[in-house]
Amino acid sequence: MKVLRVSKLTIALFVLPCLLLYICLVFVPILVSLYSGLLDWNGIGESTFVGLENFTNLFFNDKVFWPAVKRTLMFAVFSMAEIPIALFIAILLNRFIRRPNFLVSSYFLPVILSVVIIGQLWMTIYNPASMGGMLNQILEALNLKSWTRSWLTDPAIAMYSIYFVALWQYLGYHTLIQFTGIQNIPADLYEAAKIDGAEGLKADWHITFPMNIPIFKISIVLAFIGSLQAFDMIMVMTGGGPANATDVIATHMYNMSFKSMKYGYGSSIAAFLVGVCLVATIIINYLFNRLERKYS
Amino acid sequence: MKSNLSTVSRSATVHTKPRFSIAKPLVYLLLGILFVTQLYPLIWLGIYSLKNNEEILSGSFFSLPAVPQWVNFQNAIEAGNYFRYLSNSVFVTTVTMACVLLLSSLVAFAISRFRWRYGQIVMLVFLVGMMIPMQATLLPLMIIFKNLSLLNTHASIILPYIAFQTPIAVFILSGFMKSIPNEIEESAIIDGAGIFRIFRSIIMPVSIPPMMTVCILTFINIWNEYILAATFISSERLKTLPFGVYSFVSQYSVNYGAIGAFLVLGALPVILIYFLLADKITKGMVAGAVKG
Numbered sequence: 090m091k092v093l094r095v096s097k098l099t100i101a102l103f104v105l106p107c108l109l110l111y112i113c114l115v116f117v118p119i120l121v122s123l124y125s126g127l128l129d130w131n132g133i134g135e136s137t138f139v140g141l142e143n144f145t146n147l148f149f150n151d152k153v154f155w156p157a158v159k160r161t162l163m164f165a166v167f168s169m170a171e172i173p174i175a176l177f178i179a180i181l182l183n184r185f186i187r188r189p190n191f192l193v194s195s196y197f198l199p200v201i202l203s204v205v206i207i208g209q210l211w212m213t214i215y216n217p218a219s220m221g222g223m224l225n226q227i228l229e230a231l232n233l234k235s236w237t238r239s240w241l242t243d244p245a246i247a248m249y250s251i252y253f254v255a256l257w258q259y260l261g262y263h264t265l266i267q268f269t270g271i272q273n274i275p276a277d278l279y280e281a282a283k284i285d286g287a288e289g290l291k292a293d294w295h296i297t298f299p300m301n302i303p304i305f306k307i308s309i310v311l312a313f314i315g316s317l318q319a320f321d322m323i324m325v326m327t328g329g330g331p332a333n334a335t336d337v338i339a340t341h342m343y344n345m346s347f348k349s350m351k352y353g354y355g356s357s358i359a360a361f362l363v364g365v366c367l368v369a370t371i372i373i374n375y376l377f378n379r380l381e382r383k384y385s
Numbered sequence: 386m387k388s389n390l391s392t393v394s395r396s397a398t399v400h401t402k403p404r405f406s407i408a409k410p411l412v413y414l415l416l417g418i419l420f421v422t423q424l425y426p427l428i429w430l431g432i433y434s435l436k437n438n439e440e441i442l443s444g445s446f447f448s449l450p451a452v453p454q455w456v457n458f459q460n461a462i463e464a465g466n467y468f469r470y471l472s473n474s475v476f477v478t479t480v481t482m483a484c485v486l487l488l489s490s491l492v493a494f495a496i497s498r499f500r501w502r503y504g505q506i507v508m509l510v511f512l513v514g515m516m517i518p519m520q521a522t523l524l525p526l527m528i529i530f531k532n533l534s535l536l537n538t539h540a541s542i543i544l545p546y547i548a549f550q551t552p553i554a555v556f557i558l559s560g561f562m563k564s565i566p567n568e569i570e571e572s573a574i575i576d577g578a579g580i581f582r583i584f585r586s587i588i589m590p591v592s593i594p595p596m597m598t599v600c601i602l603t604f605i606n607i608w609n610e611y612i613l614a615a616t617f618i619s620s621e622r623l624k625t626l627p628f629g630v631y632s633f634v635s636q637y638s639v640n641y642g643a644i645g646a647f648l649v650l651g652a653l654p655v656i657l658i659y660f661l662l663a664d665k666i667t668k669g670m671v672a673g674a675v676k677g
Binding site: 094099107108110111113116118178182190192195196197199200203204209210211219220223257260261262265266269307308311314318324325339342346347355356359370 | 645656
């Protein structure tokens with residue numbers, strides 16, 4: 090039972106500074122954004138109220154929008170596909186390596202670097218061999234000259250090159266999360282399983298997997314929501330080009346708002362993005378609640 | 386019987402022992418390859434940054450520079466305003482961290498320890514905010530800041546940084562503060578301590594571990610933040626490090642060695658801190674992954 094009875098003034102002193110700042114800088118902008126999604130406005134001059142016209146244009150007339158949504162979802166699919174791999178690595182680390190922490194923290198290193206650094210580093214790696222790009226140089230050294238590409242300027246593969254960098258950067262994060270989860274599973278469960286004759290992969294299937302479900306949820310939310318919001322890396326590496334081939338929802342929003350100066354239209358994309366994020370979080374939480382109930 | 390039990394428990398504590406001996410080399414190989422793929426690009430960047438343009442353009446990807454070109458670093462530091470960006474980043478990150486810690490621990494204290502009706506609602510408000518993507522607020526914030534003539538000041542990035550870091554901070558801190566036993570406050574009240582006294586002399590000192598976590602999360606997120614800074618800041622003298630790195634790279638696009646050097650310099654502060662605090666940082670980042 091909480092014991093502190095305090096006056097309303099005290100509560101206000103403790104809560105309001107943070108809450109007000111937070112509401113003003115997060116909720117108010119979102120509401121402003123929802124409203125300006127209904128305007129035809131370039132940000133400076135007069136604005137006209139156009140109702141849902143921006144949204145109908147977005148859904149039915151925008152040639153960039155749906156491919157961008159598709160890429161965003163692909164991003165999420167690839168990121169989530171990485172989680173079982175990370176779990177596998179974490180199981181191996183836990184079972185075969187005496188002091189796994191060194192490897193775990195090494196794999197994690199790319200996560201803490203700024204996307205600007207990561208993006209520029211990989212742009213350098215993806216450069217043509219004649220500009221010192223590592224990847225193409227390696228391919229040439231392996232006599233695979235026909236495999237060399239201009240990885241970020243060829244519309245057919247530019248997006249995959251970016252997916253790869255994101256997967257590379259975040260592999261260490263998912264491995265770390267799964268690894269921490271496995272370490273928190275009580276060792277006597279494995280002992281009991283061993284007595285029952287379950288070891289190795291069999292024990293993983295019956296113990297590691299169900300015990301780690303809450304951890305999967307963390308990873309999946311991180312991967313899914315992170316991918317929906319995927320933005321910085323693409324802005325740094327291609328800015329959505331070539332010819333919109335790497336546009337995702339967030340970059341499309343940014344380019345419409347800040348490059349084409351269609352503030353109203355950009356706001357409607359922002360509103361769409363917020364909506365998708367909220368719905369996705371609710372669905373993931375619902376699914377995992379059911380899953381956890383089933384396994385507990 | 387007793388000895389039997391102890392062997393069981395011993396073999397269980399080494400349950401990491403593999404059953405198949407063929408598997409072991411394969412696992413080492415796999416984990417080794419992964420080690421190389423995760424770290425080699427960074428090492429390659431280090432070598433790259435010490436080459437001259439000719440070596441970069443003609444040389445092979447694993448060759449070492451004939452003479453280390455430290456001049457690349459000199460160029461990056463002098464022409465690239467490195468220390469200006471660095472000190473801006475230090476300033477912005479420190480102010481953000483201090484404000485996040487203070488504001489969120491006040492709220493967390495109120496949510497977890499006060500007897501009042503709306504605590505859960507306030508918590509819910511913060512939790513909803515965790516799901517809101519920062520990019521969606523870029524445009525409206527820009528308009529709001531323009532009207533307040535805050536654009537192109539450090540305040541225009543620090544304020545949103547604080548706002549976007551508080552939800553996870555409140556979440557972590559209030560989770561911890563809930564676990565502090567009530568008896569502590571009861572005895573403090575009997576001793577006549579006021580609410581601020583309890584907060585400052587009891588709750589704050591006890592909550593240092595989760596505050597450390599909050600600090601680490603804030604540091605990693607804010608130190609690396611790029612888009613907001615690039616949108617709201619335009620003066621050269623106000624740019625933070627990631628934005629500075631980006632502008633340097635786009636400006637000196639043909640001086641490959643200097644670009645490499647600037648990227649190394651940009652990554653260096655975080656890497657140094659990671660070497661010192663790897664365990665704390667990984668723990669903090671796991672705590673920070675718990676969103677939604």
